[in-house]
Amino acid sequence: MKETHTIKPAAPERSLPLKEADVWRPLPGGWRQLYGGFHDLGISIEWHDFETAKPFEWSRSFHPGSLELCLNLSGNAVVRCGADSAEFGPLTAGFYVPGRGGGLTAWRKPGERHRFITAELSPLFLRGQLSQCDGALHPMVEHFMGDAARARGLGAVHRLTSEQEHWVQQLLRPPTALGARLLWYHGKALQLLAEFLFDRAREDELFCDRQKRVARERVDKVAALLRANLAQPPDLEELGRKAGCSSFHLSRTFSRELGMTIPQYSRKLRMERAAELLRSGKYNVTEAAMAVGYSSLSHFSQAFCQAVGCCPGLYPLKEPAPQSSDKE
Numbered sequence: 001m002k003e004t005h006t007i008k009p010a011a012p013e014r015s016l017p018l019k020e021a022d023v024w025r026p027l028p029g030g031w032r033q034l035y036g037g038f039h040d041l042g043i044s045i046e047w048h049d050f051e052t053a054k055p056f057e058w059s060r061s062f063h064p065g066s067l068e069l070c071l072n073l074s075g076n077a078v079v080r081c082g083a084d085s086a087e088f089g090p091l092t093a094g095f096y097v098p099g100r101g102g103g104l105t106a107w108r109k110p111g112e113r114h115r116f117i118t119a120e121l122s123p124l125f126l127r128g129q130l131s132q133c134d135g136a137l138h139p140m141v142e143h144f145m146g147d148a149a150r151a152r153g154l155g156a157v158h159r160l161t162s163e164q165e166h167w168v169q170q171l172l173r174p175p176t177a178l179g180a181r182l183l184w185y186h187g188k189a190l191q192l193l194a195e196f197l198f199d200r201a202r203e204d205e206l207f208c209d210r211q212k213r214v215a216r217e218r219v220d221k222v223a224a225l226l227r228a229n230l231a232q233p234p235d236l237e238e239l240g241r242k243a244g245c246s247s248f249h250l251s252r253t254f255s256r257e258l259g260m261t262i263p264q265y266s267r268k269l270r271m272e273r274a275a276e277l278l279r280s281g282k283y284n285v286t287e288a289a290m291a292v293g294y295s296s297l298s299h300f301s302q303a304f305c306q307a308v309g310c311c312p313g314l315y316p317l318k319e320p321a322p323q324s325s326d327k328e
Contacts, residue, residue: 023061027052034117034171035185038063042125043189047172049115052108059106062098066120067144067151069095069196071160071168075114079106079154083228084242086154088116093160093196097144099152117171119192123148129193139214139244141197153242164195218243218250219257226266230273231293233266271307274300278315285312 024031030050038044044063050056058077062068070077072088079086079096081104086094098104108114126145130137137145144151160168167188176184199214222239239262240247254262270292277283277291286297289312294300304312 020061020063027056035182035189038066038120038122042122042128044120045171045185045189045192046118046120048118049113051113052110054110056108056110056114057106058108059098059102059104062096062104062106063120064098064100064102065148066122067095067097067126067141069093069119069121069192071117071119071164071171073115073117073165073168075108075112075116077106077108077114079104081152081154082234082242083225084154086157088157091160091165092157093164094157095140095155095196097140097151097153100149103152104154117168119189121193126193126197129190130197133198136198138197138199139218143241143244150241153244158196167191215253215257218245219254222250222254222262223258223265226262227269230270231291233270233293236262267303268307270294271304274304274312275308275315278312288312 027050030048032047032049033044034047035045036043059079070088071093072090074090076090077088079088081096086096088094096104096106123145126141130141130145138155140151140153140155143153171185171188174181174184221243225239225242226233234242236247236251240250243250245253251262254265258265260268274288274292277288278285283291285301289295289297289300292300294303301312304315308315
């Protein structure tokens with residue numbers, strides 16, 4: 001007999017895994033499952049509605065090894081991954097990848113009503129639905145599908161369109177008969193993927209133009225990460241993970257776009273910051289070196305001299321005073 005597979009709907013009051021139950025226990029009625037099950041189907045669509053007098057550590061509810069999409073109707077929240085952050089305001093949507101060992105922190109503000117839907121997605125589910133797509137997926141999604149064990153990071157947050165807001169509301173009150181609700185939710189799950197997990201580029205964008213844009217965005221992201229972590233720059237492997245590509249590809253892309261390697265660019269940023277600190281007159285050479293991550297004064301002096309053209313001890317403490325004009 002041919003084996004058939006059917007998708008069974010989750011019971012409305014299905015119990016949470018123990019860890020997640022501990023998160024929502026202080027907020028009775030603040031969580032309800034709408035569809036699926038992460039371990040059974042690889043997707044779980046859930047509804048949240050609560051108020052809290054204290055900041056709520058939202059990241060404790062994130063499912064390890066998932067990609068989570070948040071459709072935020074009301075309330076304000078922030079998700080952080082290292083130096084990166086994603087802010088969810090009213091009527092916004094975005095996704096994030098918690099990673100298997102954590103790594104994200106997220107908080108919801110006190111004194112507000114928080115109403116939002118989350119969709120927890122497994123890599124197996126996404127590969128089954130998206131493996132035939134032609135490369136237009138968001139780089140973070142591609143990275144998660146290919147290496148879920150090491151993926152971690154934030155996607156962009158966008159404001160919901162009026163049409164998206166309408167069908168998000170439908171997720172709470174499906175406009176279909178009870179017997180067809182399973183099929184309806186399955187269709188909506190696919191719509192979530194199509195709406196929010198693809199690169200938000202113009203449909204008529206040429207492939208070569210898209211490649212250039214993605215390369216520029218990756219370089220900009222890496223430059224921002226290096227600028228935000230002068231004292232302890234991320235290594236190449238970490239930069240590649242955050243940029244959503246291999247370290248080898250990132251190195252080639254970065255050198256092609258900026259005309260210098262990532263280490264050269266990082267050193268340039270650090271020396272510019274050190275020069276700024278010395279010019280302020282508030283830092284001596286040792287303090288400036290430590291502020292930009294150098295524990296060796298000789299290495300710092302050599303790098304500074306190469307970048308600026310003079311030794312840090314001879315660098316002017318202040319900008320030259322502007323010369324007075326002969327004209328009144």
